[in-house]
Amino acid sequence: xxxxxxxxxxxxxxxxxxxxxxxxxxxxxxxxxxxxxxxxxxxxxxxxxxxxxxxxxxxxxxxxxxxxxxxxxxxxxxxxxxxxxxxxxx
Numbered sequence: 750x751x752x753x754x755x756x757x758x759x760x761x762x763x764x765x766x767x768x769x770x771x772x773x774x775x776x777x778x779x780x781x782x783x784x785x786x787x788x789x790x791x792x793x794x795x796x797x798x799x800x801x802x803x804x805x806x807x808x809x810x811x812x813x814x815x816x817x818x819x820x821x822x823x824x825x826x827x828x829x830x831x832x833x834x835x836x837x838x839x
């Protein structure tokens with residue numbers, strides 16, 4: 750495997766990781782914002798509420814985006830295995 754191919758593969762890994770993490774990060778941020786708004790309105794400043802809101806956002810995002818994330822990871826893995834096989838592992 751040449752240095753250029755290795756560099757491209759590492760770049761692809763970084764870009765894929767960022768894109769796959771984005772829905773979960775957005776969901777957790779929205780959950781935190783809702784919990785903060787709820788805390789400001791009710792004057793209830795319990796950390797468990799914030800944790801549960803963020804966890805709920807993550808679970809909802811995992812249910813919605815989980816299959817797509819798994820498919821992307823599987824596709825990327827197949828591409829890397831094909832690349833390694835065509836390069837002969839050297």
